[in-house]
Amino acid sequence: MKSKLIKPAEVTADVCAIECFHPCTVARVQEALADDAERLAAGAELFKMLGNPKRLLILRALREAELCVCDLAHLLGLSVAATSQQLRILRAQGWLRMRSVGKMVYYRWHEAPPLPNLDVALRVLGA
Structure with missing residues (x-):
């Protein structure tokens, strides 16, 4: 399951209101993390179990x-x-x-x- 990328128009009040200084870097990292969403969730469950x-x-x-x-x-x-x-x-x-x-x-x-x-x-x- 891939995470959807957040577009500037979708930013809510909960998200930092300061302008993104490095949008290309943020987009690259966001794309890389999208593929890891399930593994990160499983990792969080593992650490929760071991906690x-x-x-x-x-x-x-x-x-x-x-x-x-x-x-x-x-x-x-x-x-x-x-x-x-x-x-x-x-x-x-x-x-x-x-x-x-x-x-x-x-x-x-x-x-x-x-x-x-x-x-x-x-x-x-x-x-």
Whole structure:
């Protein structure tokens, strides 16, 4: 999905009212950014997801050992339902793997996480 370019006639009161000093440069950058709109939105969602300390704690804990939902809930000081919700978010992003043994569900760190540098960051946070 491409962003539409804002033409001078479409400028509203919310936008800077000062004349654009470098219109060619602004137009070039605006065109370059138009192709990145979806990726930037996905990146914002990723950072939003990682901005939750409980989710970072889950990721850090699962680097150490595979844990069931109940053990993670105890570790986090959350209910099983709240912990499951956080796990569902992380799993949907590809950060975790799960396995079921009867009624028990175990989670583990994905061996090849979507952002390999996150593993390095979690090591630093855990040091």
